[in-house]
Amino acid sequence: TQLLEQSPQFLSIQEGENLTVYCNSSSVFSSLQWYRQEPGEGPVLLVTVVTGGEVKKLKRLTFQFGDARKDSSLHITAAQPGDTGLYLCAEGGSNYKLTFGKGTLLTVNP
Amino acid sequence: DVKVTQSSRYLVKRTGEKVFLECVQDMDHENMFWYRQDPGLGLRLIYFSYDVKMKEKGDIPEGYSVSREKKERFSLILESASTNQTSMYLCASSFNDFLQDEQFFGPGTRLTVL
Numbered sequence: 001t002q003l004l005e006q007s008p009q010f011l012s013i014q015e016g017e018n019l020t021v022y023c024n025s026s027s028v029f030s031s032l033q034w035y036r037q038e039p040g041e042g043p044v045l046l047v048t049v050v051t052g053g054e055v056k057k058l059k060r061l062t063f064q065f066g067d068a069r070k071d072s073s074l075h076i077t078a079a080q081p082g083d084t085g086l087y088l089c090a091e092g093g094s095n096y097k098l099t100f101g102k103g104t105l106l107t108v109n110p
Numbered sequence: 111d112v113k114v115t116q117s118s119r120y121l122v123k124r125t126g127e128k129v130f131l132e133c134v135q136d137m138d139h140e141n142m143f144w145y146r147q148d149p150g151l152g153l154r155l156i157y158f159s160y161d162v163k164m165k166e167k168g169d170i171p172e173g174y175s176v177s178r179e180k181k182e183r184f185s186l187i188l189e190s191a192s193t194n195q196t197s198m199y200l201c202a203s204s205f206n207d208f209l210q211d212e213q214f215f216g217p218g219t220r221l222t223v224l
Contacts, residue, residue, distance in 0.1 A: 042215025096141050102152035
């Protein structure tokens with residue numbers, strides 16, 4: 001089972017600041033998914049990246065997949081309190097299972 | 111709007127009780143999953159099922175069993191609840207398709223075992 005490391009584990013910032021969180025592995029990802037889990041809810045998919053070097057944008061969120069497909073980052077521009085939540089990366093494997101990282105818990109203070 | 115529902119948001123049980131957690135999805139998904147989520151440990155897969163009456167152990171199946179009698183319903187059973195099973199339990203479902211392997215999650219059941 002591939003281990004995914006996410007950093008930082010916790011992040012507390014003020015509204016309007018920019019931030020980047022990371023997901024790394026020692027092995028090559030087949031594909032990588034990013035989920036956001038808001039307090040009291042289940043995770044919801046934000047994006048899937050498949051191709052090395054790929055960049056995807058979702059409003060103020062920018063997702064990058066490393067050229068070697070062993071790392072990924074999520075950058076948020078001008079964070080808002082509604083961005084507060086647990087950000088999880090996940091890699092697909094056999095039998096449609098996903099392996100999740102432990103997540104980055106982001107708090108955006110007004 | 112796609113939906114995964116779980117029978118309870120909060121549940122309090124006593125040690126030794128038999129506990130049933132129910133999950134229903136309305137998306138006609140083949141795959142269904144049960145995870146538990148604990149601070150510092152992330153999401154850990156307990157069991158999953160890729161078809162009716164089929165089940166596979168995940169990473170932490172000890173102390174749990176599952177049942178899938180209908181495609182839309184996947185039940186997690188704690189035969190004799192223990193305090194170390196206090197946790198958030200999340201159910202998820204997905205298609206049997208590598209190009210569409212997004213998992214859709216329910217809102218979770220926070221179980222406390224006293």
